[in-house]
Amino acid sequence: MRQKIVAGNWKMNTTLQEAQSLTAELIGMVADEVQGDVKIIICPPFPYLYGMKSQLGKAARIEVGAQNCSEHASGAYTGEVAAGMLKSLGIPYVIIGHSERRQYFLETGKQLAQKVDGALANGLKPIFCCGEPLEVREAGDHEILVKRQIEEGLFHLNTEAMKKIVVAYEPVWAIGTGKTATTSQAQEMHSVIRKHLADKFGAETAELVPILYGGSVKPDNAQELFSCADVDGGLVGGASLKSRDFVEIIKSA
Ligand code: PGA
Numbered sequence: 001m002r003q004k005i006v007a008g009n010w011k012m013n014t015t016l017q018e019a020q021s022l023t024a025e026l027i028g029m030v031a032d033e034v035q036g037d038v039k040i041i042i043c044p045p046f047p048y049l050y051g052m053k054s055q056l057g058k059a060a061r062i063e064v065g066a067q068n069c070s071e072h073a074s075g076a077y078t079g080e081v082a083a084g085m086l087k088s089l090g091i092p093y094v095i096i097g098h099s100e101r102r103q104y105f106l107e108t109g110k111q112l113a114q115k116v117d118g119a120l121a122n123g124l125k126p127i128f129c130c131g132e133p134l135e136v137r138e139a140g141d142h143e144i145l146v147k148r149q150i151e152e153g154l155f156h157l158n159t160e161a162m163k164k165i166v167v168a169y170e171p172v173w174a175i176g177t178g179k180t181a182t183t184s185q186a187q188e189m190h191s192v193i194r195k196h197l198a199d200k201f202g203a204e205t206a207e208l209v210p211i212l213y214g215g216s217v218k219p220d221n222a223q224e225l226f227s228c229a230d231v232d233g234g235l236v237g238g239a240s241l242k243s244r245d246f247v248e249i250i251k252s253a
Pocket residue numbers: 009170174175176177178214215216217235236237238239
C-alpha cells in the first residue's frame with residue numbers, strides 16, 4: 001500500500017497572522033476529525049516556515065514543506081533560498097518544478113534536476129511536479145511532454161533516490177481554473193507516469209512512488225479522484241487556504 005498524501009500549496013497567499021490562524025484551525029480540526037494514516041503536508045510561504053514548525057510542535061500530525069528551493073548550495077544569489085537552509089529548519093518536503101515556476105520563472109528541466117539533487121542531498125523529499133498546458137493537451141501531446149518532464153527532472157537518479165520522490169501530476173489547464181481533470185484523464189496520466197518510472201527504475205520502485213493529482217481539487221471532487229488506482233492523494237492550491245475545505249479533502253484520502 002502506497003502512502004496517501006494530501007499537501008496544501010498556499011502559494012503567495014496569507015499574512016503571518018492569517019497563516020497562524022489557518023494553522024491553528026487545521027491543528028484542531030485534524031486532531032478531532034482525521035483518522036487513518038494519510039500524510040498531511042502544508043507548504044506556506046518561506047517567511048512562515050520556521051514559526052509554523054514551532055506552532056505545529058512535535059505532536060501535530062501535520063508536516064511542513066517549502067514551495068521551492070534554489071539549485072545552488074549557497075552564495076551570491078540574492079533572494080534565493082537553499083535546500084540546506086530548509087534542512088537547518090527541519091523542513092522535510094519541498095515542492096520542485098511547480099508549473100508556475102516553470103511558466104513565470106522559466107525554470108528548465110536541467111535546473112529542476114539540480115534542485116532535486118540539492119533537496120535529496122539535504123535529506124528533503126522533493127514533491128516533483130509535472131503537467132501539460134492546455135494547448136499541449138489539445139494537440140494530443142500531453143503524454144510525450146509529461147514523460148519528458150519526468151525524464152529531465154528524475155531519470156538521472158538511482159533507484160534508492162527515486163524512492164524518496166513524491167510526484168505530482170498537475171495539468172496546467174486545471175490549476176486555479178475550477179476545471180478538474182476527469183477521473184479517467186487523471187488515472188490515465190498517473191498510470192502513464194507510473195509505467196514510465198517502472199521502465200526506468202523497475203516495477204517495485206514505481207509501485208512505491210506516491211503520485212498526487214493537482215488542479216482544482218475540491219471537497220466535492222476529491223473522493224472520486226483519490227479513488228483512482230494510481231492517484232495517491234492530492235496537491236491542493238486554492239482549497240488548502242480554507243481549513244474546512246482542506247480538512248474535507250484530507251478526509252477523502
Ligand atoms: P489549485 O492549485 O488547487 O488552486 O488548482 C493546485 C496547485 O497549483 O498545486
